Amino acid sequence: MAMTLTDDQNMLRDTARDFMASEAPVTHFRKFRDMGCKDGFSHGLWKQFAEIGFTGILIPEADGGMGMGQIEAGIVLEEIGRNLSPSPFLTTSVAAVEALKLADKAMRDRWFPGILAGETVIGIAIEEGVKHRPEKIACVAERSGNGFKLTGQKQFVVQGASSDMLIVAARTAGAAGETDGLTLFAVDKDAAGLSMEAARLVDSAVSAHVKLDGVQVNADAVIGEVDGGWAVLSKMLDAGRVGAAAEMVGVGTGAMDMTFEYLKTRKQFDRVIGEFQALQHRAAHLYGEMEGARSIVLKAQSLMDEGHAKAELYVAAAKAKAGLACNLSVREGVQMHGGIGMTDEYDIGLYMKRDRSLNEFFGDAYYHADRVATMNGY
């Protein structure tokens, strides 16, 4: 396919751009941050997301959604990133929906309507250590009664404490380090034995540490196949990764635009600092990095939508590149803004914080560069 957006996709971008800029600009983010909101996002905004159709963008039309692909989800995410709009979109409407699309009808019927209505939030309970290592999952699900008993701990469960359901990856067979033997479960937030400790993050999102102390679930809580969870997990993770990459394209571009604007207005030594070649070359280099990131993300999204065999490689490269480029953008942004960039009052620092969280989400640039090397045969 051509690496340009179609007319429909351009229209969606205009809609998403106008919506985020008017309903959820950085002032919206600040408002919820400053009130110390326990969720870290506005349930009212999540409802508005639903009304405009965003929450079900990846849900198949047969299930009442818009039946679109990663390119379209990415268009929304880029605008979310540009405006730092806080919402459960990435975890619930992208990652969780991709997993639930592989679940049976009963499970889809249970969760999709709430997502479509902007009433349901789903947490992704995968991580067990401080770095992303999905194959190392040790949380155990023992067969028990009509279902399973889950024991273990999870962390970096974004919006976990606000979630109605957690997608928990646990081991039903095999040992940590093996991709076989994993199973994904839909666990109700009120399940006995499940406890959470909320933790506010550097970017003001609220994450949770989750304890599973013999949590009993029925057999119908399994998403996909028992012991064959890796397939569902991979699909969910790749959707989350390419989504986070798209959001980082938005964060990086937002920070870059703000910085370029500053270079064109800030005066020192009797001239606009954008006249200095030392800054011009860094600005042009940054632009090239962001353009590259935008390109590989679009490539990865289109390969995923095609179901192409190389999609996994490109998703890894896209998450790595978007992470590196966005990180460069926020670092250059703070530096080129000078002292004002260090103040809480100015927005550029908020972009730096958001970049840091998104870089860690479902594997950082180094994790994914390593996967690229492995998939490339060395």
Next chain:
Amino acid sequence: MSELETFRAEARAWLEENCPAEMRTPAKGDEDVCWGGRNFVFQSEAQKLWLERCVAKGYTVPDWPKAYGGAGLSPQETKVLRQEMAKLGCRSPLNSFGIWMLGPALLKFGTEEQKVHYMGQIARGEIRWCQGYSEPGSGSDLVSMQTFGEDKGDHWVVNGQKIWTSYADKADWIFCLVRTDKTNKYQGISFLLFDMETPGVSTKPIKLISGNSPFCETFFDNVVVPKNQIVGEINRGWDVAKYLLGHEREMISGMGGDGGVTSIGAAMKATLSQEPVLRAQMALFDVDNLTFRAHGERFMDEWKTGKAHPAYSNLMKYVGTELNKKRNELVMSIGGTQALEWESERSNGGSKARNWLRTKANSIEGGTSEVMLNVVSKRILEMPGA
């Protein structure tokens, strides 16, 4: 089946029928590349046959109009043909600065007569061209060039010197920037074409750090150039040159190795598995390489539909050439002491070292990286200042 898929099937059948088996193996070195021209010596019967068949089909320049030696293919069909050639491993039938650079300029600025004559010759591989742009005192600041053509009524008499003329010693004709008005910097340059065998033209190869001599100094001593051998209007050659530089930048930015996304890491696995930091560098390079390929694809798709910024090729040139230099630094590091060998057979005549050194010119020729960044900053980002 869509029309494009019908074309794909036809193109593939034609290639399978007409591309000799020997021309489906990777070129081993520069001598396997067919540059055409009056003095070209074919390395094999297959090389000659492959060129002749492509010429007859218009496939040396598939996207050029049929009247000028091409096959008249659309951009989409051309892309499909290249994909099919890549799948079968077909070598390029003909490489030439005429195809990459002069042809597009003629198509835009040439007269009908010039298009039929010169583009036809290029398409058939009859004339090998070189480019006379840079001068000893005019590198990045190209417009300061001094080579002068004195108006003698029906002809010019050209005097001066060019430098970094690629393969001038092997070329048949030159497309050359010549000052025809000393009072006007930009609008005082003309774009002239002339035969390298014209009396007064001489060349001297320049030995580079790679030990090879792909470039020459070219001298003009009272060279007579008839007035009909100009492309575009008198004193408006800078417009032609700028247009053509865009094509050169695209070409050089495309030089990032194999033209594809295949990692060089797999073949180096034995070394990389013992060198974790080097492996990490290679991995980050692969991320950048995949990124650049996707970036190039997106740029071309936007370019074709008129959505790309006119100065965007400057960005691609910067990114592509810096990437190619990085690739060659890694090849040298992974190659270790064997990559240092300069003459031995086991090092294929020092090919790694020589390629590595050659790539250092990528970010200088056709506009330095620094000039590219200036252009991107001013024209695309609209940064203030001169």
